Amino acid sequence: MFLINCPFCGERDQSEFSSGGEAHIVRPKQPTELSDDEWAEYLFMRKNIKGIQFERWNHVHGCRKWFNVVRDTSNDKILSVYKMGEKPPVNYK
Amino acid sequence: MPNYRIHKTEYIDETKRVSFKYDGKTYFGYEGDTLASALLANGIHLVGRSFKYHRPRGIVSCGAEEPNAICQIGSKKDLTEPNVRATELELYEGLEASSQNCWPNVKFDIGGINNFISPLIPAGFYYKTFMWPKSFWKKVYEPLIRLSAGLGKSPTEPDPDIYDHKYVHYDVLVIGGGVSGIIAAKMAAKNNLKTLLVDDKKILGGSTIYQNNESIKIDDKLSSEWLKNEIQEIKKLSNLTIKTRTSIAAYHGYNFLLAKENLTDHLPEEKKKNKIRQRLWKIRAKKVVIATGSIERPLVFNNNDRPGILLSNSINKYLDYYGVTCGENIILFTNNDSAYETSISLHKKGIKNIIVDLRKSASSELIKQAESLGIKIYFNHVVTNTFGYRKINSLEIMKLSEDGNTTVGNKIRLSCDCLGMSGGWTPMVHMHTQSGGKLDFRDEDQVFLPKENSEDQISVGSCNGDFDLENIIDKTVNKINKFLDIDNQDYQDTNIICSKENDKRNIWLLPNKIPLGKTKCFIDFQNDSTAKDIKLALKEGFRSIEHVKRYTTTGMATDQGKLSNMHALGIIADTAGVKMGTLGTTTFRPPFTPLTFGTLVGRNVGKFFEVVRKTSMHEWHVKNNAEFENVGQWKRPWYYPKNGENMHDAVQRESKAARDSAGILDASTLGKIDIQGSDASEFLNRVYTNAWSKLAIGKCRYGLMLNEDGMVYDDGVTTRISENHYLMTTTTGGAANVLSKLEDYLQTEWPELDVYLTSVTDHYSTASICGPNSKKILNKLFPNLDLSDENFPHMSFKEDKLENINCRIMRISFTGELSYEINIESKYGNSLWKMCIEAGKEFNLTPYGTETMHLLRAEKGFIIVGQDTDGTMTPSDLQMDWIVSKKKYDFIGKRSLYRSDTIREDRKQLVGLLTDDPKEILEEGAQIVSDIKSKPIDMLGHVTSSYFSPNLNKSIALAVVRSGKTMKGQKLIIPMENKNINVTVSDTIFLDKENKRLNA
CATH class of the missing domain: 3.10.20.440 (2Fe-2S iron-sulphur cluster binding domain, sarcosine oxidase, alpha subunit, N-terminal domain)
Structure with a gap:
């Protein structure tokens, strides 16, 4: 059970949060211009990597804010948290 | 006796x-x-x-x-x-x-x-x-x-029984109260760290507490005496909590551990009463010290499972701790020094015993001591068979060959009434691996050891592969100082004398002259798997340890292979000719020992099992004999049986009354989201399929919400209360998810929008009155409100007061009847309901439940998201193309509506079904086919909603059918267990296609 450092509330138990999958997938501004394949890329394709992953979490039973998390999926260590709209930390790639 | x-x-x-x-x-x-x-x-x-x-x-x-x-x-x-x-x-x-x-x-x-x-x-x-x-x-x-x-x-x-849960936070958790755990706990607590020490036994001290061999001493005292002093000392430490009879069940990530504390299992029946039986501790610790010790290994030889055959160290504990001897004529069979401790202890209490040792020879303090006491030792010998049905009475030993692969010489038969076996020690690495730790293999004594890989947890003592007391204490002290970043000097001058083991010899499957197929060399005693079974599995091609385990069931009993897993691994490695270290282990899964469900659920039983949400009108429903249906966490009235009616009769009566005169429904559970902000209209444009900018203030509109994949997600009516203020309703079950989804888009995709969302589901209670007489009832409740179609048309909204309390009234309809929804602050919900009932008496205003609501809407072909849809239905599949704006540039899910898959014409589509026999009611979920002769039968779809309509006096159903849109009038078949039902595809609207009743 993770301890997650919500950027708005501080460290809380994982049970207060829900996960929202991979981060930094931007909804296309003009979906109508996209081919089926391009739209499918946005809609369905996720990396799901073993290692350092950027993901979205929601403090759903807390402040209800969404934010980003850098997590090493191989050992579940959370390396960094940052707010929506902020640039991802550069030292993880 | x-x-x-x-x-x-x-x-x-x-x-x-x-x-x-x-x-x-x-x-x-x-x-x-x-x-x-x-x-x-x-x-x-x-x-x-x-x-x-x-x-x-x-x-x-x-x-x-x-x-x-x-x-x-x-x-x-x-x-x-x-x-x-x-x-x-x-x-x-x-x-x-x-x-x-x-x-x-x-x-x-x-x-x-x-x-x-x-x-x-x-x-x-x-x-x-x-x-x-x-x-x-x-x-x-x-x-x-x-x-x-x-x-x-x-x-x-x-x-x-009563069970309890407790959350605790500590700087340091020490698992195991043996010598190393006690030292670790003392060091941590004395250095001002808030520490918890848990041990599964009744008293602390592990196996050292009953140790009484003269060759093992600490500061010139017997190690047990020394340890007793230590225990007295740690009990005085104020920031150390000691929990005995408490075992760690699971070690999860981020040092979150579950421990079971036994509170009454040891008490006589009358003292157990009304007390908490067990408590589940949910522990968060900054650092965890694992000091769980090790388990003695059995040895694998023919008939090694007879009663009277025990682990050697257990014989020692029964003797020195409980004062009980396991026999009067004991043989100890060993491959290491620890059985000698048992032997010496037995000898001192006058119990005759001899030792059979696998090793060619061995020398250490303990062995010298045993020899000097005149204890007979057979070195380089192996037990090849045992005898005695209900208890061992004798055994045979033979000499081992030079390489240990076979036996040589003559059998020697020895009588005994008890056999102690010791195949060495297995460190208890369960906690370490459960926490995510990896293992190393030590060839010398064939043990898996924790690989240090974390700043947050460490293993000390024999669970770390340190077996003699000097090693245990020295290493524990050094490691704990480093791990906790402290400089504790308490054990600086501790003087430890102990016997050192110098000789090792391990053979996983002991040799025998009898062919393996005719032996019973047990590995897993509880599941009865033998060395023969393991070899058979390998012969049949199983290689992975996980597969062999499942095929032979080794290690799968309630003891989870604590005594058997290592032997299974060893035999697989030997047979397959691979190194044990490379073979790896099976996964150590929680719980360490079985837990009762009671402990896991704690107080969340009976009425506390799940959260129950009740509307303000709940009390009235109960008084009026409502049967309830669970919708999410809500208790909703399902139907209100009168005079012993069954469900069918009650629903038929309620449905008829609603269309003939008036019906009233508690609609409080519908999700309600208050939407405010200067971009609220734009926001709705983006989340619903239809257009919202032109909705006039005081008007209501039905909206369909899609997922980004184009599938229908939720629906409901939204009302424009003022320029920048809307009230959205959602389905009862979907409310929380819709709010989450909207927040997601607002916060992450469109942060530029000025929109604020607030859930107000619990803030308002809603009474929905429908039927031709509903206007008359409304008029009695709100005499000053102009209810004319000109002033208050269908799909519009008014505010008025009921005895000085503000009400929001929407003229919207889910039944196809003239219908009003009255919203009032929740605390007045019950009063509102009672006033409605009172005002409706002369019009036979009939309370109806969810079942009648479903029936009435089905007559009108209105969908229920989640019943007629299942996450694979587009608006077009539902024949609701009319609600999808062609003009809007974008909305959630729009692009997906013309993916190659969503424009297929042979998708499953919503249709109506009429049974040839109007009395025949279809089963929801029943499969639909067109041809039952050709096999395999081609499945076209299934029934999603089905009712007997009292207003049409016939059975009606909604269904999803492949290419259903083009099948109107076509005959289809519903094959049931005992008959085939013939149906005709129809329109989805069964009643009042012209919507005349809305303005009746």
Whole structure:
């Protein structure tokens, strides 16, 4: 059970949060211009990597804010948290 | 009665005699005994029958690893508990226990015949045997297997005991109160760290606490005496919490651990009453010290499972801790020094014993001591067979060859009444691996050891592979200082003297002249898997340890292979010619020892099992005999039976009344989201399929919400309350998810929008009144409100007061009738409802529940998201193309509506179905086909909603059918178990296609 450092509330138990999958997938501004394949890329394709992953979490039973998390999926260590709209930390790639 | 309690110890209080029943017979023990020690004191070794072959089995160990001595406690239907380890169960007055897996009794068991037909039931027997003929499975094989499956009997009535949960936070958690755990806890606590020390036993001290060998001393005292002082000292430390009878069940990530504390299991029945039985501790610790010790290994030889064969160290504990000897003529069979401690202890208490040692020779302080006492030692010998049915009475030993692969010379037969075996020690790495830690393999003594890989947890003592006392204490002190970043000097000058083991020899499967196929070399005592089974699995092509485990069921019993896994691994490695270290282990999964469901659920039972949401009108519904339906967490009135009506009759009456005069529904549970901000209209444009900018203030509009994949997600009516203020309604079940989804888009995709969302579901109660007389009822409630169609048309909204309380009134309809929804602050909900009922009396205003609501909307072909849709339906599939704006540039899911898959014409589409026999009501979920002759039958779809409509006097149904849109008028078939039902595809709207009733 993770301890997650919500950027708005501080460290809380994982049970207060829900996960929202991979981060930094931007909804296309003009979906109508996209081919089926391009739209499918946005809609369905996720990396799901073993290692350092950027993901979205929601403090759903807390402040209800969404934010980003850098997590090493191989050992579940959370390396960094940052707010929506902020640039991802550069030292993880 | 024989008495094997041969000397006094400080842990057994002989002034307090305890009587207990075992297999119906009364025995006596003393306070401080476990059930196992008390049975042994009474000379009872035979305690059960093995699972598969029903062989007689005896107590093997003295702890959590016990595979054989598992028993059924009590006989009450609600309190009986199976699979309790007698070695852990503390004796109490009135305890009733019985052996398991035997009939008619443990001494004579019919199932024992399996032992003689064992060549017929090898590993994988079930997979191989019960395949043919196929038809036998259901009627013959399965009932037979079920009869013999499982150990013990589950209680059949709810558990009346009380269980508790507790959350705690500590700087340091120390698991295990043996010598290394005690040192670690003392060091941590003395350095101002808030520390918790847990141990599963009744008292601290591990195996050192009863140690009494003169060759093992600390500061010139017996190690047990020294440790007792330490325990006295740590009990004084204010920031150290000590929890005994507490075992860690699971070690999760981020140092989150679950521990079970036993509070009353050791108390007599009358003292258990009204007390919390067990407490589940949910522990968060900044750092965790694992000091869980090690388990002695058995040895694998022919007939190594007879009653009277125990682990050597357990014989020692029964003797020195409980004062009980396991026999009067004992043989110890070992490959290491620890059995010598047992031997010396036995010898000192006058118990005759000899040692059979695998090793060619060995020298150490302990061995010298044994030799000087004149204890007979057979070096380089191996036990090849044992004899005695209900208890061992003799055994055969032979000399080992130079390479240890075979036996040489003549058999020597030795008589005995007890055999102690010691195959070395297995560090308990369960906690380490559960936390995510990896293992290293040490070839020298064939053990898996924790690989240090974390700043947050560390293993010390024998669970880290440090076996002699000097090593344990020195290493523990150094490691803890480093781990906690402290500089504790308490043990700087501690002087430790102990015997050092110099010689090792390990053979996983001991050689024998008898062919393996004719031996019974048990590896897993509880699941009856033998060395032969493991070899068979390998022969049949299994290679992965995980596969061999499942095929042979090794390590899959309630003891989870604590004694067997290493031997299985060793034999696989030897047979396959690979190194054990490269083979890896099976996964160590929680819980470490079985937990009852009661402990896991704690207080969340009965009415606390799940959160229940009730509307303000709930009390009225109850008083008026409503039957309730669970919708999410909500309790919604389902129907209101009158004068003994059944559900069908009540629903027919309610449905008719709603259309003939007036009906009232508690609609409070619908999700309500308050949307405000200067971009609220734009926001709605983006989340709904239809256009919202032009919706006038005071008007309502129905909206359909999609997922980004184009599938219908939710629906509901949204009202524009003012320029920048909307009230959205969602389905009852979807409310929370819709809010989450909207927040997601607002916060992450469109942060530029000025929109604020607030859930107001609980803030308002809603009474929905429908039917031709609804306007008259509204007029009585709101005499000053102009209800004319000009002033208050369908899909519009007004505010008015009911006795000075503000109400929001929407003229919207989910039934197709003229209909009003009155919203009021929740605390007035019940009053509103009562006033509506009162005002409606003269119009036969009939309260109706969700079932009637479903029926009425089905007559009108209105969908219910989640019933007529299942996450694969687009608006077009629902024949709702009219609600998808062609003009809007974008909305959630728009692009997906013309993906190659979503524009397919043969998708499943919503249609109406009419049965040829108007009285025949279809089953929801029934499959729909067009041709039942060709096989396989082509499935076209299924029925999603089905009712008998009292207003149309016929059965109606909605269904999703492949290419359904083009099938109107076509005949289809619903094949049921005993008949085929003929139906015709129809329009989805069955009643009032012209919507005349909306303005009736």
